[in-house]
Amino acid sequence: MERILIVDDDRSIRELLSMHLEERGYGVVSAGTGAEGFKLAEETSPSVIILDMRLPDASGIDLIPELRKRAGETPVLMITAHHDMATTILAMKAGAFDYIHKPIDIRALDVALDRALEVRRLSRGTDFLSVEAQGAVKLDDIVGASPPMQQLFKDVGRVAASRATVLIQGESGTGKELIARIIHSYTAGGKPFIGINCSAIVDTLLESELFGHEKGSFTGAVASKIGKFELAEDGSIFLDEIGELSQNLQAKLLRVLQERELERVGGVKRIPVRARILAATNRDLAGEVQAGRFREDLYQRLKVVTLSIPPLRDRREDIPLLVEHLLVKINQRLHKNLRRVPRETLEKLMARSWPGNVRELENVLTRAAVLSQGDLLLEEHLVEASRPEPRFAAPPPTVDGRMPTLDEVERAHIERVFAMTKGHKGRTCQILGISRPTLERKLRKYGLEPGAG
Ligand SMILES: Nc1ncnc2c1ncn2[C@@H]1O[C@H](COP(=O)(O)OP(=O)(O)OP(=O)(O)O)[C@@H](O)[C@H]1O
Ligand SMILES: [Mg+2]
The missing domain is CATH 1.10.8.60 (Helicase, Ruva Protein; domain 3)
Known part of the structure; x- marks a missing residue:
């Protein structure tokens, strides 16, 4: 039988709880003081301890560690006064498993008790993955035993032997940056690794970030500045989210890759580019090329070697x-x-x-x-971490470099949301904030009806 120890100086509470717990089929032992509680914890090895915050001979909080120890790391449920947030926090910090407020709500107690017993059952189980700290884990370690990851490691080894441009593709969070850093560390460890996120800043700034600028080349350029390509020296430059690059910068980057030289913004001097280029994207770049959003010639330059990291699922x-x-x-x-x-x-x-x-x-x-x-x-x-709302990206200019019309933007946006909801019209309406008939009309207008091709 599972035994439960109640430590509370209030006799009526002890009796109330005992009655209820015995009805539920538990064995109950109870103590009115901390000292008595210690004794019973040791003698009866209870499965759960219900502990009052205020006892005549001690504060419940101070007893938690010792009580748990004597009972063999048993979960402790604290009984706390309502509105006493500070002590509640202290109790949890001291290692209480959970707390119940006075006046005691029996259903809340049952829920907490069942959880405590479940946790105890799990912790006594033997079927575990044990986490062993074998020395300090290097931040840059990459793990993976699946066939695609094993293959990826081999490919990384291969590309690390050269200085070829590498395009790393994979969904968000698959480890693209990690792979880039590893390639760098095996090729040019000790030399600079300079990363830049191509989606994070506006176009004009990005251009000067990448290539640098000369003093006075634009308003605010009070001093000349070295760009990332130059900073990378003969190390690596990591162009993250390359799929977000504007047409304008795509053209400029292409020239740099072709000529292996750059000019700072507002400068005339040709500066040789010695850095190895690593690029990453979570977009399907081939698809972007087909859709006219990414230059084919730049894509060809970047994908000399392509590494694809499969999604975790x-x-x-x-x-x-x-x-x-x-x-x-x-x-x-x-x-x-x-x-x-x-x-x-x-x-x-x-x-x-x-x-x-x-x-x-x-x-x-x-x-x-x-x-x-x-x-x-x-x-x-293990609560699902809230995912950031998808960032609203400004629509990229079309192939011919002009800005898209409102209709084109609307169409693209509807398309995107429709894809996101996997074609669920109700959800799509919700997200877009429009009525069903309006959505239907727009779908027809833009030829987006499923099956309409
Ligand atoms: N195979 C792996 N082994 C160990 N850690 C990994 C692995 N893959 C990813 N990580 C870790 O997961 C986190 C996300 O990886 P990383 O930033 O490289 O992903 P990403 O593909 O660049 O993501 P995003 O597209 O969101 O920028 C990092 O903390 C990284 O260390
Ligand atoms: Mg990244």
Whole structure:
């Protein structure tokens, strides 16, 4: 029989709780003081301890660690006074599993108790993924046992032997930047690695970021500035989100790649480019080329070697390894001690679809680490991290360089949302903030009706 220890100086509460718990089939022992509680914790090894915050001989909070220890790391449910947030926080910090407010709501107690028993069951289980910290985990370590990742590692080794331009493709969060850094470290370790996100800043600024500018070349250019290409020297320049590059900069970048030389904005001197070029995108660049949004000739230059990182959902067998690796990293970073992942929790993680890939997994685990107290990764802490709203990107200019018309923008936007909802008209209306008939009309207008080709 599961035994529950109640430590509370209020006799009526002890009796009320005992009655209820016995009805539910638990054995109950109770104590009116902390000292008595210690004794019973040791003698009866209860499965859960229900502990009052105020006791005649001590504060409940101070007792938590010792009580848990004597009972064999048993979960403790605190009974706290309503509105006493500060002590509630202290209790949780001291290692209480959960708390129940006075006046005690029996249903809330049952819920908390069931959770505590479940956690205890899991923590006593033996089927775990154990997280072992083997020395310090290097931030740049990459793990993967699945065939596509193994192949990727081989390819990385191959391209690291040359200085060829590499295009890294993969969904958001699959590890594109990580791969770029690894390629760099195996090719030109010690030399500069300069990354720049091509989507983060406006066009004119990006141009001067990439190529630098001369003093006085535009308003605000009070001094001349070295661009990223020059900063990278004979190391690597990492052009992240290259798919977002404007037509104007695509043309400029193409010239730089062709001629291996650049001119600073407003400058005349030709400066040789020695850096190795690594580029990444989460777009389907071939598709972008077909759609006329990305220059074919630039694409050809970039894809000398293409590495594709598969989404996490296509290599679920990597998840246990990643969980282990990421937890070691997170433990180090947050000074936490998550060491055990119950097999069933791991299976739940493997079953998720992970649209945000490894980054999402890392975020979810980080959140769990913050929330958890013991060494056990609990399913209830694995809340889906909120994903950032898709950024509203300005429509890219068309192939011929002119800005798109309002109709073109509207069509593209409807298309995008329609794709996002997988053709769900109701959701599409909701997101677009228009009525169903309006949507129907627009779909017909733009020939976007499914099947209309
Ligand atoms: N195979 C892996 N092994 C270990 N850590 C990984 C792996 N893949 C990704 N990560 C980690 O996941 C996080 C996201 O990786 P990274 O930033 O390289 O992704 P990304 O593809 O550039 O994402 P985004 O498109 O969002 O910029 C990083 O913390 C990285 O260290
Ligand atoms: Mg990235």
